[in-house]
Amino acid sequence: MTRARSNLIDPGTTPYYHCMARCVRRAYLCGYDAFSGKDYEHRRQWVVDRLRELVTIFSIEVCAYAVMSNHYHVVLHINSQPARDWDLDDILNRWTQLFTGPLLVQRYLAGQTLSSSELSRVKEFAEEYRQRLQDISWFMRCLNEHLAREANKEDGCRGRFWEGRFKSQALLDEAALLTCMAYVDLNPIRAKMAKTPEHSEHTSIKERIDQTRNTATKKQPCLLKPFRSQGQNPDTALPYFMTDYLQLVDWSGRAVREDKRGFIPSDTPPILERLMIDPDEWLKTMRWNQRFYRAAGRLKAMKAYAQQTGQLWIQGMGSSGRIYT
Template identity: 30%
Template structure:
């Protein structure tokens, strides 16, 4: 059965949560240690993490969870058309031009000017389309994958594909599915025997949140959302040698704003506060992410406790009693605590071929909404959830 059209799974005009997977071509270890050539490409994982962080600062897309592996990457993304609707025309224009500056001669070095922003603002039809694209997960993934592929090909002095093809998308339709999927994504390095615990799994959202709770900081990769004055850009182009402009551009790419931030500041907050009005977009104003809205009804402390406990259940057949407090947490969202380990470690068994994930009743309702009779995994996953 062919994959469904993206429009059948998610819409840029409505808020939805999607688990996406992008694999390297032929599943080669192009971001890890290549078993054939023994070349170590692990440094590319940081390329991907920084690009994710940069895009989170300009798109109306919340990064909920992520994991960068040696031959693929996972993200759980939430598009936010309600956030982009609040941005002014100038904000929309500068955000778009930072990622897609258009064709320019090299001396401009892709830095948008005030004149560029004003010209785009005056094109109302195009600006309306750009607003839609800034909350579109497909455009977010395009802006993530293409630059990484170009950088890798340039580094390897080759041409051709870096990614296998279009990313796989799976809509997450309720909190039970989101909690299990988040754990599955965060525990990918442990599951692949690349790390023993989430605390030693870099290039995952779990690692960033753990380090953030410890007060660890990093140099921000967020875009500087301030256009260059047109006169200044013209003067630099006329009076500054190209080599010097290139060095300046490279330095700014390493730290566009010159800020240091808490390691997890660019990720969506984990805890969803129910007292917040549903109509409140909770727009983030510090230029690091789209919004300040959480996504789970757990505290970060409870989430990390459950994550670490689940990481210790890595061996099939291991039967350890789940702590009562964690069992209550799972039951509240509709998950059978005795099946929790099975659900997370064998996520692919239940939802690997499904276009959506969640409780069976939620999947049934989603099937009806999209004109289907059922979704794959609906029956098999029923044992993992409570009615």
């Protein structure tokens, strides 16, 4: 049953969400379309560039992404603290990078003198924009509308480009976040578009690997929310070390290959042990969308989420109880 977006995305429940958008009918977001003979490979960079732009405007961070042929995945984190600290000019300057804004806002930014009532209305606009700039629905709208306009312009057509509104899943705890990020980063390998993570073009894991290989900087990518590292504030970083995550993704990628399906190496990554994740169930959960729908997490968290959204049961509870022991 369709549910209101406000019931599905609640920062009070979790700040982490997995979002996915798919093109309508036979439309191609990226890649080579054998049916029409057209190559849309260059559009992959459109997605990455737009994400890079939006994270500098919104109070939302990207944890993982993968750009596929007719859809893309992105794991987002709502970081509300910066938005709370923005002053009036910060908010209006950010918002007007995306939208023109009302005439009163334009006059204020142009330095014109406003009456007290006009200034009060500008402040009301700013508070509304403050909320929107930490709203995943607005983030995805600014991403998808931009991509649709660019694609329709290039194709010389009008009409819908996406099959519908983006799909979202609440990631209720660290275990769900880890599982989903690995699933997203492994998408090109599962689709046989790449053999290894370091060759998976237009994915977050390749961007992280490329950046750390850069001997000049050795810094984590500015587009992506950083992993915990020495000197990194744990409150502003992903709750894992990057070396552990890379080992985990590489191990998972090897294990789900056709010639090695179900094989569990003896050197199971330490992060699985720390999070008490069952390795056999982890492999099955690499078929992520077949197991979880609206939300993912440990069974206790999913039961609480179901109760909060007025449901007795949500898809994935059985899987959750098996994988997250």
